Amino acid sequence: xxxxxxxxxxxxxxxxxxxxxxxxxxxxxxxxxxxxxxxxxxxxxxxxxxxxxxxxxxxxxxxxxxxxxxxxxxxxxxxxxxxxxxxxxxxxxxxxxxxxxxxxxxxxxxxxxxxxxxxxxxxxxxxxxxxxxxxxxxxxxxxxxxxxxxxxxxxxxxxxxxxxxxxxxxxxxxxxxxxxxxxxxxxxxxxxxxxxxxxxxxxxxxxxxxxxxxxxxxxxxxxxxxxxxxxxxxxxxxxxxxxxxxxxxxxxxxxxxxxxxxxxxxxxxxxxxxxxxxxxxxxxxxxxxxxxxxxxxxxxxxxxxxxxxxxxxxxxxxxxxxxxxxxxxxxxxxxxxxxxxxxxxxxxxxxxxxxxxxxxxxxxxxxxxxxxxxxxxxxxxxxxxxxxxxxxxxxxxxxxxxxxxxxxxxxxxxxxxxxxxxxxxxxxxxxxxxxxxxxxxxxxxxxxxxxxxxxxxxxxxxxxxxxxxxxxxxxxxxxxxxxxxxxx
DNA sequence: ATGTTC
Numbered sequence: 001x002x003x004x005x006x007x008x009x010x011x012x013x014x015x016x017x018x019x020x021x022x023x024x025x026x027x028x029x030x031x032x033x034x035x036x037x038x039x040x041x042x043x044x045x046x047x048x049x050x051x052x053x054x055x056x057x058x059x060x061x062x063x064x065x066x067x068x069x070x071x072x073x074x075x076x077x078x079x080x081x082x083x084x085x086x087x088x089x090x091x092x093x094x095x096x097x098x099x100x101x102x103x104x105x106x107x108x109x110x111x112x113x114x115x116x117x118x119x120x121x122x123x124x125x126x127x128x129x130x131x132x133x134x135x136x137x138x139x140x141x142x143x144x145x146x147x148x149x150x151x152x153x154x155x156x157x158x159x160x161x162x163x164x165x166x167x168x169x170x171x172x173x174x175x176x177x178x179x180x181x182x183x184x185x186x187x188x189x190x191x192x193x194x195x196x197x198x199x200x201x202x203x204x205x206x207x208x209x210x211x212x213x214x215x216x217x218x219x220x221x222x223x224x225x226x227x228x229x230x231x232x233x234x235x236x237x238x239x240x241x242x243x244x245x246x247x248x249x250x251x252x253x254x255x256x257x258x259x260x261x262x263x264x265x266x267x268x269x270x271x272x273x274x275x276x277x278x279x280x281x282x283x284x285x286x287x288x289x290x291x292x293x294x295x296x297x298x299x300x301x302x303x304x305x306x307x308x309x310x311x312x313x314x315x316x317x318x319x320x321x322x323x324x325x326x327x328x329x330x331x332x333x334x335x336x337x338x339x340x341x342x343x344x345x346x347x348x349x350x351x352x353x354x355x356x357x358x359x360x361x362x363x364x365x366x367x368x369x370x371x372x373x374x375x376x377x378x379x380x381x382x383x384x385x386x387x388x389x390x391x392x393x394x395x396x397x398x399x400x401x402x403x404x405x406x407x408x409x410x411x412x413x414x415x416x417x418x419x420x421x422x423x424x425x426x427x428x429x430x431x432x433x434x435x436x437x438x439x440x441x442x443x444x445x446x447x448x449x450x451x452x453x454x455x456x457x458x459x460x461x462x463x464x465x466x467x468x469x470x471x472x473x474x475x476x477x478x479x480x481x482x483x484x485x486x487x488x
Numbered sequence: 489a490t491g492t493t494c
């Protein structure tokens with residue numbers, strides 16, 4: 001008896017087991033592709049170029065085991081958003097196109113000890129004060145504006161720079177991947193132009209889907225892990241979603257241009273030029289890795305400065321020291337990176353460039369890279385939903401190392417393009433509806449951005465998380481619901 | 489995502 005299949009306009013997926021679908025290797029594919037999704041999600045995923053794109057990624061040299069599309073997968077630049085590709089770090093490649101333009105776009109969650117009842121009535125003042133004090137939108141400056149010397153230090157030292165300059169406390173570093181400082185960052189590989197773009201954007205949200213949201217915890221599904229994460233029902237938390245701004249964008253652009261010149265042979269063999277890659281071991285691969293790691297540090301500092309500024313805003317609104325409100329970083333996760341990691345493949349340990357594009361590292365309990373505070377339960381995974389839907393906190397699941405190179409989904413995933421969204425929605429109406437019907441206060445620089453980010457343009461985050469939990473790659477810990485949101 | 493069109 002043959003396995004059930006799913007036909008998606010020319011691409012046939014074979015069901016491996018519940019929520020695991022495979023596009024078999026054929027032609028020039030170097031490995032199969034896997035899609036981790038329920039059938040309702042697959043019906044949405046097949047509507048754009050996601051499946052074609054995940055198939056294309058299997059042409060990258062050194063692709064190991066299989067390319068993976070997460071349940072929130074959607075069409076991206078070359079590599080699908082919600083994609084994981086592990087490429088051999090010795091004889092494979094690193095792909096700037098696959099990491100994408102927003103290097104270390106990611107989210108962090110900060111706890112407070114405030115309850116929703118204590119916050120009630122202050123929503124308007126809070127959202128206005130956050131909006132006034134956290135730079136957002138295109139242009140608009142940063143919390144720190146300085147010369148490229150400062151940018152160089154940030155690129156090299158990450159959050160350690162923020163600690164020295166009074167924008168962080170020690171425990172912030174301990175609750176960030178790599179303690180907020182990526183090894184192998186090489187500021188000299190980041191162009192002057194990228195640094196110039198970044199120097200006035202240190203501590204700024206940016207635009208698009210980036211936001212700062214005050215939320216309340218509505219559910220804790222796992223009491224033990226919830227306790228380890230310091231989460232309980234009705235508690236107020238803050239979620240910050242942003243990336244490396246113009247600096248990361250320029251860095252991606254710079255290296256795509258270099259690949260066109262220096263590795264055209266490899267580029268021409270790829271089915272999609274947007275997957276542009278540099279061969280492992282080449283000078284350009286090393287240079288990109290140094291530059292990308294530096295941009296990762298920049299994004300961490302960006303989120304750190306915004307978080308620290310948020311503490312100061314809460315101090316003014318609630319008239320007490322932020323320490324008293326126990327405003328501590330839960331964790332910071334990167335959604336767009338490549339990282340050298342050692343994974344067991346067919347009983348052998350191999351060094352791989354794990355590309356996670358719109359995907360989150362989800363290391364399980366016991367993994368040495370999980371911070372000590374969470375080592376017994378697994379790393380926190382933060383999954384933002386849309387403005388109207390709220391978000392999830394998961395923990396890295398036991399199956400993640402076997403199934404997904406220690407990864408899970410990163411969000412709800414878009415259902416329609418930004419252009420389409422602006423045709424369907426009007427920003428002012430979306431904002432009014434969120435406030436009147438759900439009591440969610442939204443303040444944005446641009447109405448167009450609100451339309452582009454209307455709750456209806458996103459997949460059902462509940463379904464995405466249900467699949468992650470069922471597969472055991474990221475387990476449900478808590479759910480949050482928006483109180484107020486600022487964006488670009 | 490993005491000095492929103494190299």
